[in-house]
Amino acid sequence: MxxxxxxxxxxxxxxxxxxxxxxxxxxxxxxxxxxxxxxxxxxxxxxxxxxxxxxxxxxxxxxxxxxxxxxxxxxxxxxxxxxxxxxxxxxxxxxxxxxxxxxxxxxxxxxxxxxxxxxxxxxxxxxxxxxxxxxxxxGHERRFDGNFSRVKEIVEKKELGALKTIFAQALSLPPPKLARKKYIGGTLLHDGTHLLDLVLHYGGPAAWVMGFDKRPHGKRNIETAAGGIVMLHSGVTVFVEGGGERNYFKFDLDMQFENGRIVIGNGGIHVFQNFTSRHYTGFHELAPVPFTNPRKRENSFIGCVRGLVRAMETGREPVSSGTEARDALELILAIYRSADNGGKKIYFRGRKK
Ligand SMILES: NC(=O)c1ccc[n+]([C@@H]2O[C@H](COP(=O)([O-])OP(=O)(O)OC[C@H]3O[C@@H](n4cnc5c(N)ncnc54)[C@H](O)[C@@H]3O)[C@@H](O)[C@H]2O)c1
Incomplete structure (x- = not known):
């Protein structure tokens, strides 16, 4: 046994x-x-x-x-x-x-x-x-969600053409006044870590970032909003926003491809494809199409545990490894650092300026 x-x-x-x-x-x-x-x-x-x-x-x-x-x-x-x-x-x-x-x-x-x-x-x-x-x-458990995995397959097989742009948002209620020294960041750090882990998973490593923040409680306290523009080495452009003082929680990635668009997040998954326009001669437009996922879906938390056990038994690195989580943290901290320096461009891993 x-x-x-x-x-x-x-x-x-x-x-x-x-x-x-x-x-x-x-x-x-x-x-x-x-x-x-x-x-x-x-x-x-x-x-x-x-x-x-x-x-x-x-x-x-x-x-x-x-x-x-x-x-x-x-x-x-x-x-x-x-x-x-x-x-x-x-x-x-x-x-x-x-x-x-x-x-x-x-x-x-x-x-x-x-x-x-x-x-x-x-x-x-x-x-x-x-x-x-x-x-x-x-625990970036969405990595074990079959729908997020199917989207990775769509990206890799270029089923909607090349991935071009990602709008990534984790919007939430206004945070209480909390010391930055202890909590480091607000929504961009604590929920945005899921978001940026997925951005790097789908688009590959970051080349540079330019950040912004909103700190009505002062520089020593966590932000009410923060985000930035991230350029990936693959050429994918990413617009990220965390916080934003909304009366709802919105977590999603709006992924735009050469021939389509996928919106995936807490609100489900919506796919759009390129069709000849019915409104303008000679134009193409996006229209919704059903999302199909032939994979068997497994609960994400069970997926984490199964993935860890498999890694322990095979000696291979697990999906959602420490190194991958570190990369998401590096990106988030770079956004804060750029914002602290008036939006200065921050380059990753010795990339040429
Ligand atoms: N993966 C996800 O979707 C997800 C969701 C929520 C929270 N989190 C993360 O999980 C962590 C916990 O968040 P939470 O919302 O469950 O918080 P929580 O406050 O509900 O639970 C944390 C528990 O840890 C205990 N604790 C704190 N320090 C301890 C210590 N030194 N030794 C033993 N117990 C200690 C607290 O008493 C508390 O019961 C955070 O890092 C958070 O970012 C992840």
Whole structure:
């Protein structure tokens, strides 16, 4: 019988467990839900600094009381888990991941996004995992959504011609006044990390960026909006916006090709194709066509867990690796840095100016 992997979950909040209670979300919607649904994993230990959240997690996922901890150091010292899930606040990701990578039993880490709050921290976590052969998967779970994968296929096979432009938006409510030193960024960082991970996945690496921000609470506090123009090495132009003080959440990529357009995001997926215009002689226009996906769809959270286990067993890097998540963080931090410098163009990886 195939091995069943033991899992320790650090952080028992929304993405670890509580979002399972949202009746509208596709299930599973959390780390714990995915481990419970995937037959090859079992949660054997849990940790949260908050006693009520820990108790709720214990009861929901039937974790033995003596294997529930208030301090992750204690959990990692005592437990012989194969996988560690880190679903705590972003500023703690680095310290917890570094310690998890020291546990001799650990073979895989499922770390929530954004990977860390700085590139230096991200580099340390990636290096520590690499040194011990631990597979690191970051929770950009849309990468495991079959519809997003089908769009990658459309891009690669040029089914709508070459990809030319992406408008990427993560729009949300106005944020409270929060110190930038601690939280680093607003929506562009915390939701935009999903967005920019997908941009790089579809369009390839960034060449340069010019950023803007809106900081009505002052430069020391997180933005109410930030974004920029990103030029990819592939020649794809990207317009990004995060925040924007809306009374709704909008997360989507509007991808424009030579012969069509795809809008994919939280509002579903809409495809348009090039047709001879019925309104103007000699012109072509876009008209909606059905989206077809012959792939079998798997829940994204189960996909993350299956992907991590597969990487642990094959030795290959997982989809949504630490390195890919680091690249998304690099782009976001470059947007902030450019905005801090009046929109100055920032080049990546020694690209010629
Ligand atoms: N992938 C996604 O779609 C998604 C969605 C929401 C949140 N997230 C990410 O997940 C992380 C957690 O977000 P959340 O919304 O679940 O937050 P949350 O506040 O609901 O849960 C975080 C939990 O971690 C606990 N915690 C904090 N520091 C700890 C520590 N040092 N040791 C043990 N427990 C600790 C808190 O008490 C809390 O219960 C963040 O990095 C966030 O960006 C990802």
């Amino acid at each position: 195939a091995k069943q992997y033991k899992v320790g979950v650090v952080g028992c909040g929304r993405i670890a467990s509580l979002l399972e209670e949202d009746p509208l979300r596709e299930k599973p919607a959390t780390h714990a839900g995915a481990y419970a649904a995937f037959p090859r994993t079992k949660i054997t230990a849990a940790c949260d600094i908050d006693r009520w959240r820990l108790a709720k997690f214990r009861d929901t996922w039937r974790v033995p009381s003596d294997r529930c901890y208030r301090d992750y150091r204690e959990m990692l010292a005592r437990e012989d888990v194969d996988i560690v899930s880190i679903a705590t606040w972003t500023e703690s990701h680095c310290d917890i991941a570094l310690l998890a990578a020291k546990n001799p039993h650990v073979k895989g880490i499922y770390l929530e996004k954004p990977i860390t709050v700085s590139l230096k921290e991200a580099g340390r976590v990636i290096a520590a995992c690499k040194k011990r052969g631990i597979k690191l998967l970051v």
